[in-house]
Amino acid sequence: MPQRVSINPPGISHENPIPAASRIGPFLASGALTGKDPETGDLPSDLAAQVANVFT
Template structure:
């Protein structure tokens, strides 16, 4: 077994592709794309608010499955279809990262995501 460990999360995956939710080497976790998938149904909701809630819940589940917490996240990249999505994302962002002096870096990009996806993210975390 190599030093890289695949991180799998029940109910979250990349369909039939052989891609883990994230990978860990040592104290570093890097995720793949994290969409707003409802893990109970395996579907992406058509509503931006529901997708954002599910995306952040999936982010938390993935970093925790890798042995970390949201406190270990140092960078999040978010892709949105519409620049106006930031108004929906920001309240959830500040709930997940409430300390304004200890938030991860974030880059939000407008991108033509495939239907029905309205938002997607990935993250980088460094565990203590």
């Protein structure tokens, strides 16, 4: 079985000890998708702004 590799790119963090992503063989799984504003860390009150932040 392939070993899991944790991925922690600069500027992306998680409040818990969970990596931003993990790779196991050819599979990549995200562990840190968030709707928070990437500059302020605040969570907008409306869903549209949160979704926009996820893709930012």
